[in-house]
Amino acid sequence: MIQSLLYPRVTETRRVISLDGMWKFQFDPASKGVEENWTKGLPDSCSMPVPASFCDIFTDKDSREYTGDFWYETDFFVPGEWKDNEIVIRFGSVTHRARVFVNGTEVGSHVGGFLPFNVCVNDVVKYNQYNKLCVQANNELSETMIPCGATATLSNGKKISQPYFDFYNYAGIQRPVKLLMLPKESITDFTVNHRITGSDAEVDYVVETTGQNNVLVEVYDKKGNKVAEANGKTGTIVVKDVKLWNVHAAYLYKFVVKIVDGDTVIDEYYDTIGIRTFEVKGGHFLLNGKPVYLKGFGKHEDADIRGRGLDMVTVKRDFELMKWIGSNCFRTSHYPYAEEVYYMADEEGFLVIDETPAVGLMESTMNFLAANQGTGKKVTFFEKETTPILLEHHREVLKDMIKRDKNHASVIAWSILNEPETNHESATPYFENLFDYAHELDMQKRPRTFAVIMMSLPHTCKCWQVCDFVSLNRYYGWYVMGGYGMVDAEAAFRKEMDGWGAIRGERPFIFTEYGADTLPSEHKLPSVMWSQEYQKEYLDMNHRVFDSYDWIQGELVWNFADFQTTEGIMRANGNKKGIFTRQRQPKDAAFHFKERWDNLPIDYKGEK
Ligand code: CKU
Secondary structure, three states, rough: OOOOOOOOOOOEEEEEEEEEEEEEEHEEOOOOOOOOHHHHOOOOOOEEOOOOOOHHOOOOOOHOOOOOOEEEEEEEEEHHOOOOEEEEEEEEEEOEEEEEEEOOOEEEEEEEEOOOOOEEEOOOOOOOOOEEEEEEEOOOOOOOOEEEEEEOOOOOOOEEEEEEEOOOOOOOOOOOOEEEOOOOOOOEEEEEEEOOOOOOOEEEEEEEEOOEEEEEEEEOOOOOOOEEEEEEOEEEEEOOOOOEOOOOOOOOOEEEEEEEEEEEEEEEEEEEEEEOOOOEEEEEEOOOOOOOOOEEEEOOEEEEEOOOOOOHHHHHHHHHHHEEEEEEEEOOOOOOOOOHHHHHHHHOOEEEEOOOOOOOOOOOOHHHHHHHHHOOOOOOOHHOHHHHHHHHHHHHHHHHHHHHOOOOOOOEEEEEEEOOOOOOOOHHHHHHHHHHHHHOOOOOOOEEEEEEEEOOOOOOOOOOHHHHEEEEEEOOOOOOHHHHHHHHHHHHHHHHHHHHHHOOOOOOOOEEOOOEEOOOOOOOOOOOOOOOOHHHHHHHHHHHHHHHHOOOOEEEEEOOOEEEOOOEEEEEEOOOOOOOOOOOOOOOOHHHHHHHHHOOOOOOOOOO
């Protein structure tokens, strides 16, 4: 079966059964599961909710920090009337690797922890009976997959994850698992691209199917009236008097795709799609041709106990908070989020910068030391023997992210890496390869960017030119020149911005990170770093700088909420740069942002 990333939907021809709930779970530190037939059932398991990260559920540290192979098991029933169809198990994500076994037979595998994959199980399932599903998962980090990291072994023989990134390496079956029944001849993909022509829209579309029969596309408005239709696997649909999708004013049409043979509907799929255009032009972001200033957050999928497991209560609360505070945008730092998040962004009219999990592509102190032990010489990150393998995997992930997310009106841009090493020219070909590929894959040709680390400056960064808009992560007043040194921080910040101003051409810039760790318990007059008062002073300084350059076209503060990281002297039980606490309550800075963002017009610094 062709790998389809379409979001599972029930229609006349399709069925979906959720497999979420309590599964069986077992660690496999010796990686002996396959050999010992765990593929048919786990010998000594405990129960485990799906979806969830397993880590914070346990009360002992060995389990929380567990690194290596671990297994999940459940039983699923396949209805007899599904015979002669395609039977598929669809994982929203398994972090970071998975091998899937049904009734003891391996039916598929996947590498990469943040995107969906399907396994086809027709040949191995028993109909009208329960079937056994076992998943061997693995959460070890390496330099040949994204996110990058290492796996070390402690003196007691246990493995430990060493992420080259600043978020906890949560793992498990973290997103929903679904059993699908699809017809043999089915729709595998569907792509749209919009053009506004006066009061109408032209929507170019491409449908992919597994067969030769004809395809129909129908568009319905909110009330359920058919407003347009077209015939054929590719074509253009004209939507008259179009209601455009807009910031906080989303309008979604229902697109229905059918494979037909005369009067018979062989397959039917639908999706909710907003019609809009988005481009970078003349130094501005233009949504439906009008300038829009980006206000919002870098986020994480992160919450108490469930870790990175999809939790719709948290997702909904986050959107309520993002609306309350007056934001209009977020970046899915540092990996593609669950599909449910993008559907909510479509509905709520939020702009999303969609990011791959390419974080940690940098000689951090940890991996730099390790690399040097072996070779005795310093290699830059993109000059390693393993770089081609990393690039291949990165391309695969980019392809699947764009394939999965390309039809969302909310998705306005692709962030292809976060804070990679860019000060050596050996990095440039790696970037060009991926940026070209993103354009090739995306029919809408969304603008492309990557988040530029503090050490990459106007005169040192060798890669910013590949961006359609440049995204800076900057911490003047926190990691450098913090506290009473704020006055110097502001001067240094302005100096850097003047440098960019001189070379940027027409490109707009945004900030994808700026922030200060802040403990909600700490107040101090006058301020000290970590106090709520300092967070406000830090933000005031940053905003003063942003407001004095008209080519700075957006501000996404780091971070929406406090989040879990690996323990260490730099982090007080996690990163505390949240504007909200991890429990999604406001710090003082939240009111500061509300005041600012409620008063910034949507076309702030737009053409007059
Ligand atoms: C954030 C050197 C800046 C690294 N950057 C990446 C992000 O993942 C971190 O959480 C900064 C921080 O708070 O340090």
